[in-house]
Amino acid sequence: MSNLKKIEGGVTTPQGFTAGATYTAIKKRENKKPDVAVLYSDLPCSCAACFTTNKFCAAPVILDREILKKGKARAVVINSGNANAATGKQGIEDARTVEREAEKLLGLGEDEVFVCSTGVIGQRLPVDKVLQGIREIIPGKLAKENGSEAAYAIMTTDTVRKECAYELELSTGTVKIGAMAKGSGMIHPNMATMLVYVTTDAKADPADLQKMLSAAVDKSFNMCTVDGDTSTNDSIFLLANGASGVEIKTEEDKKAMADLVLAICTDMARRVASDGEGATHLIEVEAYGLPTEHDARLVAKSIAGSMLFKAAVFGRDANWGRIMAAAGYSGADVDPTRADCIIKSAAGEVQVMKDGFGADFSEELAKKVLTEHDITVIVRFYQGDGEAKAWGCDLTYDYVKINGDYRT
Amino acid sequence: MSNLKKIEGGVTTPQGFTAGATYTAIKKRENKKPDVAVLYSDLPCSCAACFTTNKFCAAPVILDREILKKGKARAVVINSGNANAATGKQGIEDARTVEREAEKLLGLGEDEVFVCSTGVIGQRLPVDKVLQGIREIIPGKLAKENGSEAAYAIMTTDTVRKECAYELELSTGTVKIGAMAKGSGMIHPNMATMLVYVTTDAKADPADLQKMLSAAVDKSFNMCTVDGDTSTNDSIFLLANGASGVEIKTEEDKKAMADLVLAICTDMARRVASDGEGATHLIEVEAYGLPTEHDARLVAKSIAGSMLFKAAVFGRDANWGRIMAAAGYSGADVDPTRADCIIKSAAGEVQVMKDGFGADFSEELAKKVLTEHDITVIVRFYQGDGEAKAWGCDLTYDYVKINGDYRT
CATH class of the missing domain: 3.10.20.340 (ArgJ beta chain, C-terminal domain)
Structure with a gap:
């Protein structure tokens, strides 16, 4: 992995990605830490994802599994403060409402927006607040420089923003990869143990991406534990929009790209463990x-x-x-x-x-x-x-x- | 289980059992809490036992598994303060030395004394102190009224003595059963999760006893957790000396006796969980x-x-x-x-x-x-x-x- 370089940045560092965040008081906070974030790609993305194995999985997980099947998503809406888990059919309807509104605001077709939630289990999602949030963000607040703000918005008991970026030279050019994650408690290997978003401007086939992501998750997030509690919600997404024009086609490039995905997942998994609830080591x-x-x-x-x-x-x-x-x-x-x-x-x-x-x-x-x-x-x-x-x-x-x- | 009655007492309540304990400074203690205990039966016992599944099992566990095969043990020596675990061949030799000395002092034959240790892992057992302890106890301190003192001696981070006794009317007479246990941390279902000694004056076949004990452990101690850490040492013994003259032979009596063993194991498992390290609930x-x-x-x-x-x-x-x-x-x-x-x-x-x-x-x-x-x-x-x-x-x-x- 000699061509792998760590660079400044996060989830919006790869070309063609923007993000935005806002505070909607899902949880009352004196410091008005943002609680709704949107991640957006200018171009259609190849998508891969892994989800929690918890049988009490949250409504967004049920919805996102469906959306992933179509494999053409371009955006993610994430809220913190409420997990939309153990919320029955209402929870799925609520997640769907958020998805549809985001698609309308972004001018996208059906099933092009993933929805994620993290926070308290068993309380209905305050849909109006989330909708108000995405209307504030889209399109005005979507910007390259807001990646870090989005990483801040998805935090719950996390004490630090978790984001990083890498650059990799391949045979046909340079690609960038970036990530943000949220995770501190209810963290235990069984994929997925948190919310993680990995973006890249490489151009790759969804099946290849899924293979790379699943393998990387197995060696990174699935080997990371804070408390032995596997969350109801957690999910990792890999979005590749191809904006760099660099195609991942040769076996050599695929291998290098897989190493890159593993590197960024390992980096983020370490950060999650390091920021485990109350952790000092x-x-x-x-x-x-x-x-x-x-x-x-x-x-x-x-x-x-x-x-x-x-x-x-x-x-x-x-x-x-x-x-x-x-x-x-x-x-x-x-x-x-x-x-x-x-x-x-x-x-x-x-x-x-x-x-x-x-x-x-x-x-x-x-x-x-x-x-x-x-x-x-x-x-x-x-x-x-x-x-x-x-x-x-x-x-x-x-x-x-x-x-x-x-x-x- | 209508004939089952809870009575005052503990491990020496059934007929023919005595115990004793003393302080030998295995761990320096201002209050000189006893740290070596001996449990003894006047009559030969049918024995059953279950042991930890931890692969790093302690020396006493390795030794006791051998002794159990002969099935005729009449006494147990227990020390707290040192687990004699991860102590290699030396550890087994040390446990054997304690066993032989106890047999000599009690006038027993080979392989008639179980040896148990609990405490810090990885330090050599202070054999001389344990030997000095059993010489003080045998025979002078062995008495029916010292059951509770033995229950005190085996405690490490436990905050309360764990002992109880029951009485059961069977078709041919009344039998008593008693128990003492030690367990507070490093407690998790995978048998065994602590040190437990169950005594009874019923007369039963070792194979029947083993069946009853294994089934009871499965529903009691194996369903008890403090911290998810399965200990290296822990063991449960059921010693039946037949002193009551009541034989457990009919299927009905076997069923009643099995219920009794389950009752006392459940009682003790609850006490162990309740006294989990730092527990308030x-x-x-x-x-x-x-x-x-x-x-x-x-x-x-x-x-x-x-x-x-x-x-x-x-x-x-x-x-x-x-x-x-x-x-x-x-x-x-x-x-x-x-x-x-x-x-x-x-x-x-x-x-x-x-x-x-x-x-x-x-x-x-x-x-x-x-x-x-x-x-x-x-x-x-x-x-x-x-x-x-x-x-x-x-x-x-x-x-x-x-x-x-x-x-x-």
């Missing part, structure tokens, strides 16, 4: 030497999701027993008798376990290592070539505080 | 109307284990969206469109969801309901006869505090 887990990749994924996810280990990281306690216990109950085929474990960060590294047994290590250095925000846990087995990475965050008082009083 | 989840019992178990466990719902209960927030989301990602075959949900406690009950949609309910009453210590969540589907119960606790600041600084 990003925990990256690398598992090596398992019999299969599947085993490695189980181990990495299990460690990243262990409540006990998450609490230990918060307490800066190198409690490696909890790491290995989590590997042990992961369901993977692990041989504990020859395992090694290392904890590292920018402050250094400590080997806490060697050959299945506790290693002598400096508690002082371990504490120092765990003082950094980004922590990496490496577990190594000697059973095969399976490896995987997962991302999580620590468990803090603030997680409890945020979620003890979220709805009321 | 016991959460009981009842799931009805699922296609199969397996689906119902998945749903009940998923709700009881949801970090988000646990935090909501702590915050006394009737956030039923999180309940249904947890049912939705449980992996069960659930139909969200016709589901109902009720939250109740001694203070009353509120129906928060009806026919898959949020019900109008009084937030004030809901808050009142959630103020009680014991909360019951009832979810009802309309798909079949599958039903199950699970037990969990809320997620509190104290869970984070306890586990942020457990080891150091």
